[in-house]
Amino acid sequence: MPDFRNRPPLSYYSTALPGLDYSELQGKLIVIEGPDAVGRSTQVQRLKPWLEELGHAVLDTGMARSALAGKGIKEAKEGNTLGPITMTLYYATDFADRLENEIIPALRAGFVVLTDRYIFSIMARAIARGQLRSWIEQTAGIALVPHAVFYLRADVQNLIRRVVVGKGAFDYWESGLDSRFGGDMYESFVSYQTRLIRVFDQLTGPYGFEVVDATRSSEQVFEILQGSISRIFAMDPAADYRAKRRRARPSRP
């Protein structure tokens, strides 16, 4: 797996989208990733007004919110017939629709795109269910390489506490009950979320995740994210590259 960390901003991972001019994309793409119940949505809700206060136009997006497939996924999850490969591809369809019809137009317009989950949750869920990493990796390879991927990391015990204190009940899909990872909701949750964390950890190096300790307070996590995001704006690699090129050009007397 190549190292994507030093690639220029806003290219694709492995497969270009047909007919897209990548040089038009001006905005910033910031991804918040991590397992279920780790506190991603809370952080997105805080980051958005903060970024807007700084003067950035922000588009926030997240899984199963596409105009095309969002409704279909929700309906499919309510039934009892959604197979694991079908689920992966349905989410990939949802992602591609948002990528082409929301994320890319927003980036073209210079927005900051803040996304609650990206391809990595789709990949982690697929790999945790035993699907080939190379298969889902190439399928998701149409995604844009983000400016930053923040991986909110917590251990399973912490996630359990969050679920019990927060929702007060385990969710069918968050427990991976479709694939029966354990005897009951709790056991399946532990086993499935442990697998998911392991996969996220495996993806961290190759995809250049910035790991954020999500067992800290929400306030502390927010401060860490603010610091890192500020650095993205301070050190714009594209601007830096353009500046270097200008400097490299011989100046006429």
Add this chain to the structure above:
Amino acid sequence: MNLFLPNRCPGRLIVVEGIDGSGKSTQISLLSQWLRLRGYAVAFSEWNSSPLVRETTRRGKKKEMFTPTTFSLIHATDFADRMERYIVPLLKAGAVVCADRYAYTAFARDVVRGVDPAWVRNLYRFALKPSLAFYFKVPLDVALGRILGGRDALKYYEAGMDLGLSRNIEESFRIFQGRILEQYESMIEDMGFHVIDATKSIEAQQKQMRRIVLREFGPARPEGVLGAEVKVARFQK
């Protein structure tokens, strides 16, 4: 790298491919009736027919929301649903599954729409390798003559109108089908298609198919299902 997963189930998978108007649906229908009469348990699966995905596809088509990429992905989702819930369980049970169009349809159509050929081939790696894949070879004009004469108005995506090939829907359909035909022709050897000359009479084509099936399947199996030993083909390392 293998294009598809090997079929380790006792059942057999027969697929038909070809452009619209090649006559493949007529032939697979005749073949499945014949197989039933010979004592096989026969099931049938049609491209783009998953009830789970139907509403999404309908919405996307009606509102013309699809891009080449989402069009490709929703068809792969539809295919996965039929594979996971219908085709694989029936093959494990020893049925003969007849599929009207298979992953090759995506390899031809999606590539014409501009999707990367390697990407769409990877997308279908979870599919099982067919026991037999028939390709109905037909000149473009013959197929168009069968289609354009006696049927309802062409639909937007079916005619490839999303590609902007022509503002005239019939002209767009011609160009689109012509390009799909080129893709099929280029796949014949790599995919190991059994080529059926679709300009011949219906009876002659059916005779040729049955001969190939007999060679592949051996004598009839009046017990209904094939084999008893089930080895599960899994989509993982």
